Amino acid sequence: GEDVEQSLFLSVREGDSSVINCTYTDSSSTYLYWYKQEPGAGLQLLTYIFSNMDMKQDQRLTVLLNKKDKHLSLRIADTQTGDSAIYFCAETKPGGSYIPTFGRGTSLIVHP
Amino acid sequence: ETGVTQSPTHLIKTRGQQVTLRCSSQSGHNTVSWYQQALGQGPQFIFQYYREEENGRGNFPPRFSGLQFPNYSSELNVNALELDDSALYLCASSVKTSGSYNEQFFGPGTRLTVL
Numbered sequence: 001g002e003d004v005e006q007s008l009f010l011s012v013r014e015g016d017s018s019v020i021n022c023t024y025t026d027s028s029s030t031y032l033y034w035y036k037q038e039p040g041a042g043l044q045l046l047t048y049i050f051s052n053m054d055m056k057q058d059q060r061l062t063v064l065l066n067k068k069d070k071h072l073s074l075r076i077a078d079t080q081t082g083d084s085a086i087y088f089c090a091e092t093k094p095g096g097s098y099i100p101t102f103g104r105g106t107s108l109i110v111h112p
Numbered sequence: 113e114t115g116v117t118q119s120p121t122h123l124i125k126t127r128g129q130q131v132t133l134r135c136s137s138q139s140g141h142n143t144v145s146w147y148q149q150a151l152g153q154g155p156q157f158i159f160q161y162y163r164e165e166e167n168g169r170g171n172f173p174p175r176f177s178g179l180q181f182p183n184y185s186s187e188l189n190v191n192a193l194e195l196d197d198s199a200l201y202l203c204a205s206s207v208k209t210s211g212s213y214n215e216q217f218f219g220p221g222t223r224l225t226v227l
Binding site for chain 2: 003004040041042043045088090098099100101102103104105
């Protein structure tokens, strides 16, 4: 199977919270990331978490990491229409090169 | 400070042709990575260049090759194009320092269509 798996679509109402989930297979992953890709644009790093942490908060974004279940989630509070984009989960493995392995992406649609 | 730029933005080629894509890294960055993003997929790592030498390669055939220049800009060359090479090609630059995480900054990509 894939190294990093995500559900493909999520639809939420403006103002609600969004939770995007990701599972990964490699327990030796060092860092886990969330990237955002808007139409016609490259990837923007939103946040990342080191594998020895279980939570990280940055303004409206909260990342939760469950190492036992190899599960990562991104919560966006007070979701806005400008948050509509594709969100990619990624991991890097030990070895020094920090090349991320990406999931297929979750398309977040925010409707009024 | 300019970000990562890529050219061209779009390109149409036919099977069997060769293509060169270009990337200018962010000022002060010495490392460039290239990714292929097929429609509906996440980016797949092609290779990375650090100080003009290849510094890691993903699962891509030798017809995918690259260069990094002294000013750290980079080219991705693809020979003998196949239909499956149609994708968005992303370049990312970073500053390589030993033992610590280096954020990659992505360009907007080049959309390649092979007919």
